[in-house]
Amino acid sequence: MAVHKEENFSYRLWRYDGAPGELIPLLQSAQDHFGYIPRKAISYISGVTGIPESDIYGVITFYSQFRLRPMGKYVIKACAGTACHVSDSKTIIETIEDELGIEVGGTTEDGLFTLNTVACIGCCSLAPVIMINDDTHGRLTPASLRKLLRSYKRREKSSQGDKSAA
Amino acid sequence: MKKVIVGMGTCGLSAGARQTYERFSELLSENPGVFELAHTSCIGMCYREPLVEIREGEDRILYGEVTPELADEIYQSHIARGKILEDHVALHLGKGGAAKGSESEFYSLQNKIVLRNCGTIDPESIDEYEEKGGYRAIRKVLEEMEPAEIIGVIKESGLRGRGGAGFPTGLKWSFAAGYDSEIKYVVCNADEGDPGAFMDRSVLEGDPHSVLEGMVICARAIGASSGYIYCRAEYPLAIHRLTIAIGDAREKGYLGENILGSGFSFDIEIKQGAGAFVCGEETALFASIEGQRGMPRIRPPFPAEKGLWGKPTNNNNVETYANVPWIITNGADAYSAFGTEKSRGTKVFALAGKVVHGGLAEVPMGTSIHDLVFKIGGGIKEGREFKAVQMGGPSGGCIPAHLDHTPVDFESIPATGAIMGSGGMVVLDDKTCMVEIARFFLEFTQEESCGKCTFCRIGTLRMLEILTKITKGEGEPEDIEKLLVLGEQIKESSLCGLGQTAPNPVLSTIRYYRDEYEAHINDKKCPAGSCSALVDFLIDPEKCTGCTICAKNCPVDAITGKAKEVHVIDGSICVKCGKCITSCNFDAVYKK
Numbered sequence: 001m002a003v004h005k006e007e008n009f010s011y012r013l014w015r016y017d018g019a020p021g022e023l024i025p026l027l028q029s030a031q032d033h034f035g036y037i038p039r040k041a042i043s044y045i046s047g048v049t050g051i052p053e054s055d056i057y058g059v060i061t062f063y064s065q066f067r068l069r070p071m072g073k074y075v076i077k078a079c080a081g082t083a084c085h086v087s088d089s090k091t092i093i094e095t096i097e098d099e100l101g102i103e104v105g106g107t108t109e110d111g112l113f114t115l116n117t118v119a120c121i122g123c124c125s126l127a128p129v130i131m132i133n134d135d136t137h138g139r140l141t142p143a144s145l146r147k148l149l150r151s152y153k154r155r156e157k158s159s160q161g162d163k164s165a166a
Numbered sequence: 167m168k169k170v171i172v173g174m175g176t177c178g179l180s181a182g183a184r185q186t187y188e189r190f191s192e193l194l195s196e197n198p199g200v201f202e203l204a205h206t207s208c209i210g211m212c213y214r215e216p217l218v219e220i221r222e223g224e225d226r227i228l229y230g231e232v233t234p235e236l237a238d239e240i241y242q243s244h245i246a247r248g249k250i251l252e253d254h255v256a257l258h259l260g261k262g263g264a265a266k267g268s269e270s271e272f273y274s275l276q277n278k279i280v281l282r283n284c285g286t287i288d289p290e291s292i293d294e295y296e297e298k299g300g301y302r303a304i305r306k307v308l309e310e311m312e313p314a315e316i317i318g319v320i321k322e323s324g325l326r327g328r329g330g331a332g333f334p335t336g337l338k339w340s341f342a343a344g345y346d347s348e349i350k351y352v353v354c355n356a357d358e359g360d361p362g363a364f365m366d367r368s369v370l371e372g373d374p375h376s377v378l379e380g381m382v383i384c385a386r387a388i389g390a391s392s393g394y395i396y397c398r399a400e401y402p403l404a405i406h407r408l409t410i411a412i413g414d415a416r417e418k419g420y421l422g423e424n425i426l427g428s429g430f431s432f433d434i435e436i437k438q439g440a441g442a443f444v445c446g447e448e449t450a451l452f453a454s455i456e457g458q459r460g461m462p463r464i465r466p467p468f469p470a471e472k473g474l475w476g477k478p479t480n481n482n483n484v485e486t487y488a489n490v491p492w493i494i495t496n497g498a499d500a501y502s503a504f505g506t507e508k509s510r511g512t513k514v515f516a517l518a519g520k521v522v523h524g525g526l527a528e529v530p531m532g533t534s535i536h537d538l539v540f541k542i543g544g545g546i547k548e549g550r551e552f553k554a555v556q557m558g559g560p561s562g563g564c565i566p567a568h569l570d571h572t573p574v575d576f577e578s579i580p581a582t583g584a585i586m587g588s589g590g591m592v593v594l595d596d597k598t599c600m601v602e603i604a605r606f607f608l609e610f611t612q613e614e615s616c617g618k619c620t621f622c623r624i625g626t627l628r629m630l631e632i633l634t635k636i637t638k639g640e641g642e643p644e645d646i647e648k649l650l651v652l653g654e655q656i657k658e659s660s661l662c663g664l665g666q667t668a669p670n671p672v673l674s675t676i677r678y679y680r681d682e683y684e685a686h687i688n689d690k691k692c693p694a695g696s697c698s699a700l701v702d703f704l705i706d707p708e709k710c711t712g713c714t715i716c717a718k719n720c721p722v723d724a725i726t727g728k729a730k731e732v733h734v735i736d737g738s739i740c741v742k743c744g745k746c747i748t749s750c751n752f753d754a755v756y757k758k
């Protein structure tokens with residue numbers, strides 16, 4: 001959910017007045033815009049702010065929110081928080097890895113799914129929980145999870161079928 | 167007229183509240199003017215979401231698990247004909263305040279100060295906050311009180327910081343007030359990093375104005391002119407509602423230049439975190455606001471002298487600020503009447519894990535763990551045995567069931583080896599392995615260590631390696647001693663609270679569950695039946711359909727069985743990789 005629509009990446013760069021503390025918001029809006037932080041964006045930010053690229057890179061790699069590679073159409077955030085962990089989220093994560101053929105942090109070859117873990121989504125009473133983009137799915141078992149993932153895959157297949165038929 | 171209020175906090179939304187809201191909205195357009203439709207945030211009963219309240223005057227009836235179909239029934243029966251659907255009522259709050267309904271015990275044992283408006287008002291409406299007495303405290307401090315008096319009241323109330331350490335809030339404010347500076351800052355720590363805690367999220371989503379009001383009062387007391395709320399980016403709804411609240415408060419003159427014509431000016435900006443647990447530590451948080459890597463700094467100088475941008479700064483937790491307006495309005499005595507001698511007031515706990523009633527509960531300090539788990543929490547899921555509660559997340563520890571008479575307050579909890587922390591309480595049952603839970607937390611802190619201190623960076627890694635070895639059945643007898651020594655060294659030699667507390671989950675589980683560690687190491691057994699390498703994998707004949715998928719996925723051909731017949735795992739071949747569990751479409755494979 002983008003909070004300030006008017007505060008997009010180019011607007012923020014244009015508005016930059018040398019005030020300190022702007023680097024992280026700039027990176028966040030770059031990621032909002034591109035879905036990740038492309039090499040080019042780092043050069044732009046460095047050019048405008050005068051902060052060395054190496055320092056910017058250091059900040060990006062410190063925070064887990066920032067990605068240097070593009071993400072899939074569906075970003076799966078599997079909760080690995082305490083409540084989910086005691087409800088065997090490990091098995092849930094392994095099931096996703098197995099069903100999609102990727103590891104945590106990876107993206108499927110067709111660019112559809114990216115799998116990440118997060119520490120607590122805040123729906124601990126529905127553990128184990130995953131989010132697929134903005135939708136939360138709780139009380140999962142390996143079987144129900146496979147069904148869920150397959151329904152996403154089917155939806156994609158049929159919409160692609162529609163496109164090629166048209 | 168009846169008012170239909172749908173709970174739309176993050177927990178409600180993930181349980182399907184949006185669909186429920188939409189169904190009511192359709193019903194309203196088919197029957198215009200028959201009822202009013204509104205939304206609120208979380209009332210704490212996350213386990214019964216989506217919750218819908220039907221309010222008429224002082225009569226409040228809350229229905230649990232309201233699907234769109236149940237919404238239809240509620241409309242036809244309750245709204246159209248005045249007939250309550252008793253079977254679905256979670257809570258009935260009548261005139262005079264007595265609570266009825268299936269969840270009345272969950273509700274009646276609580277005292278709501280911080281959560282006073284959560285789940286009751288529309289968090290996006292400043293008018294509703296004002297109707298509940300909101301922003302009266304600002305008026306009072308600006309018109310009737312000197313800054314020193316404000317600090318005096320907060321000191322007298324006995325309020326202690328809710329972010330974990332429990333430092334007396336009034337005293338902290340007096341430090342920042344004592345430094346002379348043109349520029350001072352008020353910071354609100356909304357980073358809520360403990361995985362398994364969600365109180366701050368709920369307050370920000372449910373009653374954002376109470377936090378803003380608390381910050382303005384603090385700013386007045388210490389003489390600050392600008393403020394920041396550092397909120398984790400994983401809380402989009404909280405950020406959204408805070409943004410609205412700040413805009414509305416500015417418009418009404420509670421924030422910005424010359425607040426309420428008093429000549430006092432103060433404004434607040436939101437900073438989004440970027441996913442680093444250590445940024446909850448205040449000096450790292452300042453570094454992050456300044457746009458740098460979130461590395462903690464050496465104290466002293468303390469933030470009250472040199473904090474954000476090197477200026478005097480006061481930082482408090484969300485819940486701490488949310489208490490402040492209530493204290494100013496109701497007086498220090500009313501607040502200190504709750505709680506114990508050294509821990510005054512109430513505390514919000516996030517109940518999660520193997521407890522029946524997962525959700526939020528605000529109770530007076532000094533309430534026993536037993537009351538929280540069994541009376542409010544409704545006991546353990548599936549009727550299993552209560553083993554322990556984990557408090558304080560990665561910095562905390564486990565309190566075993568036999569100590570469940572322990573009162574929750576800033577003195578008694580640390581005496582058990584755990585910490586109060588921010589209020590996350592994860593309930594564990596007899597199927598939870600204590601070595602594994604210690605390993606889990608260490609993996610977390612290991613990953614989140616910023617890397618500045620050697621002991622924290624490398625010591626935690628060594629501890630994690632040892633714990634992983636033990637859970638795999640490769641532990642050696644001297645490992646427990648090694649963990650104890652490393653743990654003490656890391657505690658002593660780390661700069662910030664992350665390292666100083668990282669060994670706690672391990673030390674506290676060794677203290678109470680040494681026999682479980684020994685069973686893993688000496689007998690190569692996991693008594694809780696949880697560590698994959700030390701248990702047997704079995705197939706439930708009731709659930710197995712003979713689909714053969716597990717046999718096809720087994721890398722060592724340990725599974726046999728004909729198509730459409732029950733399959734069997736040969737324990738002598740099985741390498742316990744877990745492929746059969748994740749591949750079964752019928753949840754028929756289990757560990758024992």
Ligand SMILES: Cc1cc2nc3c(=O)[nH]c(=O)nc-3n(C[C@H](O)[C@H](O)[C@H](O)COP(=O)(O)O)c2cc1C
Binds near residue numbers: 329358446482
């Ligand atoms: C590793 C670490 C993480 C922390 N995370 C948080 C947090 O998420 N929220 C919080 O309010 N305080 C957190 N704290 C405590 C803060 O440093 C600080 O003490 C607190 O915000 C002060 O507010 P209070 O006096 O109102 O409790 C953390 C401390 C450490 C060492």
Ligand code: FES
Binds near residue numbers: 083119124129362
């Ligand atoms: S631990 Fe998974 S949602 Fe909180």
